[in-house]
Amino acid sequence: MSSSHIPAIASQTWRRTEADDGFFISTDPALLSVAAVNEAFGRDFLYWAKPVPEKAMRQMLYGSRCFGAYYTDPNGVQQQIGLARMVTDNATFAYLTDVYVLPEHQGRGLGRWLIECVAEVFHPTNMPCLRRIMLVTGDQRMQDFYQRIFGMKVVGHEVREDMGKMLTFLCARPNAQS
Template identity: 55%
Template sequence: MASSPPTATLTPRTWTRDNSPFFISNDPKLISVKAVNEAFGQDFLYWTKPFPEDVLHQMLHGSMSFGVYRRLQPQQSQTEPFTLTTENTEQIGLARMITDGASFGYLSDTYVLPEYQGHGLGRWLIDCVAEVFSKESMPYIRRIMLLTSEERLQEFYGQVLGMKVVGHEERPDIGKILVYMNARPASRPASD
């Protein structure tokens, strides 16, 4: 008799900062297909376009998606728990990790909306991804990968995730040459 396949063992997490309306979560219940599709329709995300909602839903929920959010309502007090929902938050960023949940991750569709850049949210987002995709959280992780075209992002991912360029792909459809980057999390440098 065949056993059923294993399920993901990583519990969704939420990261907050003191006195900040921003937070990051990989809880799939908070992901907004509508907000992501609206971002995918903006020019700053040159590598993608909007998808049919059912396709995007599958993409976001078939991956480990890290959302960047802004609280729409202030927390009433530090002693009362604040329940985060799609009604009291606005999704302003994303990092989607395509993963088997144990040994591999491919980082894709990473952004923070332009009007929210400059608050350190992009670095924080990738730090959260690095925390989850570390040997401490995923002891059997062998490799994480991504594609990018921007030199400043190559340097950024090299610093934060310990990634190195391992190949190139010419993309005439978007007018860019992309680089493949790869990291083995065991060799990732310590966070600042």
């Protein structure tokens, strides 16, 4: 293999073992629904995002490492019901953004499971050169959650009057040399 060849990253899929409830998480880009993500971005619960033109959404999704959350109903119809997007070089840096589960599917532990899948992939044993994981949140409850899952620390704040929020910047340094 030449040094200029970068191997493709294999897709991963997770299913809950306790019950076949129709939910699964996958990093397979072929499963991503540009329309479903844009529709979610248009909903009020995603205060930080707004729909973007389809071309921009495609570039955003396919230029990132995305973890899609999906539901397959009893009739076999599959829909995307969540997302966690990592803007990353897949080696040393990762920025977590656009994390959501549609409100009608919340309360089932899907959001926690989604982030646990992200944490598994971006764990220091799987990415030994990973120097930094970052994210921004406007939700104190989620800040505490990310601190527990990734070992993040608060590194800054920003008042966003347009959102009516105080945003918190978090960072973890999983393989930092002391």
